[in-house]
Amino acid sequence: MNSRTSFALLALLTAVGTLTMSSAYADQHQSTMHMEEKQNLPPACVQCDPENAKTSAKTSLMKSIPISVWTDKAEYGHNDMIRVMGQVANTASGFSVTVTVVSPINSIVTIDQVSVAEDGSFETMLNTAGTLWKYDGTYTIKANYGSTEKSNKVQVELIGGEAMVKPTTPSTTTCGVNEITANGKCIPYSITGGTVTSAKINTNDKSIVISINAKNDGTLTVTPAKSVQDGIFMVLVDGEEWDDVQIDKVTNKVTIMFLAGAEKIEIIGTFVVPEFGTIAAMILAVAVISIIAITAKSRLSIIPRY
The missing domain is CATH 2.60.390 (beta-galactosidase, domain 3)
Known part of the structure; x- marks a missing residue:
């Protein structure tokens, strides 16, 4: 092999070595970048079942909401117990959760002060027996913790009681042109x-x-x-x-x-035509006279006869 051929072979070997080193460096650099990206990703639940995954997601969501509230069911009767549960994201010493229930007719049914546990959870029971719970419909349960910003609500349905009768406004008489x-x-x-x-x-x-x-x-x-x-x-x-x-x-x-x-x-x-008040007074007068007459007759019937 002459000197010219030797120089050509040496140049070829040098080029191949350079390409191999560049490829290896690139692979190593990309591997390092992937590792850094993986370190920045949030932890994943690799072998969790769907229920555990939902629980984990729910826990993460509640931590981002100032206060959460829910019930054990969506529908109740009028002699049931409603289990109210909730979670406070950031607790403060000396504060309790105010639970307020509003009826379908927009009246306050009950107000309760509920203590918050160390983990931020709270729970109370509401008894639907009573006259303030008598109407069927949607009841709103509001939870407030310290300020109006930290408030939330949940709605439940009560069935099997009295149907809510909306107050009717007296109709106005509309007459003709003449x-x-x-x-x-x-x-x-x-x-x-x-x-x-x-x-x-x-x-x-x-x-x-x-x-x-x-x-x-x-x-x-x-x-x-x-x-x-x-x-x-x-x-x-x-x-x-x-x-x-x-x-x-x-x-x-x-x-x-x-x-x-x-x-x-x-x-x-x-x-x-008499007014309604006049008619009512006449009916009342007749009723009073009838009662007096019946009472007098009853007294006469019990007087002993000789």
Whole structure:
């Protein structure tokens, strides 16, 4: 082998050695980087079963929430015990958890102060027996620890009790365009020369009192149903008996001619529909009279006869 061939072979061997060392260094460097990345990863539960994995995840989650609260069931009867449990993330000495229960009608059912254990857990029992728990529906259990920021809630359903009856608002009477409302009754009317501002039923005088704004001389025609007023026989305008009146006994229609400036027209009859309070008073009076009569009869029956 001549000298030129020897130099070529030596150069080839040097190049191969350099590539081998570079590859080995690269593999070692990548291995070191992977080890550093693995050290930065959070610990994994390699051989845990699904339940243990869920428990571990739940524990980690509760540590990030100021206060957690839950119950042993979601549905209860009205004579059950509700087991309320919870966890406080960061406990403070001298503080307890305030547990408040709110009913479906938004009223407070009970308030309880619960001590917190060293590990941050707390637990209490709630008895659903009692009048404050009588309604079916969703009850909200609130847990508060020291401040409003550290609060949480859970909801449960109570069944098998009384159905909650929502309070009903009294319905307002809606009358037609040519009708006016008087004590919840619609009375047909027409007017010229002015406007009707209001009307009411006077049960004491058996009359309908209508307030008007009369800019000119005009006419007011009123046709109350006979169940509202009957037996119309007199009309007063601003407190004085009025003669310019036409009364139709058959149709129960009354027409009044008034002067400009008139303010109040009172139509008097022999009957007007009584108010609810009047009906209740009449029923009460009849009931009292009946009781007195029965009592008197009973006393007479026990008097010895000679």
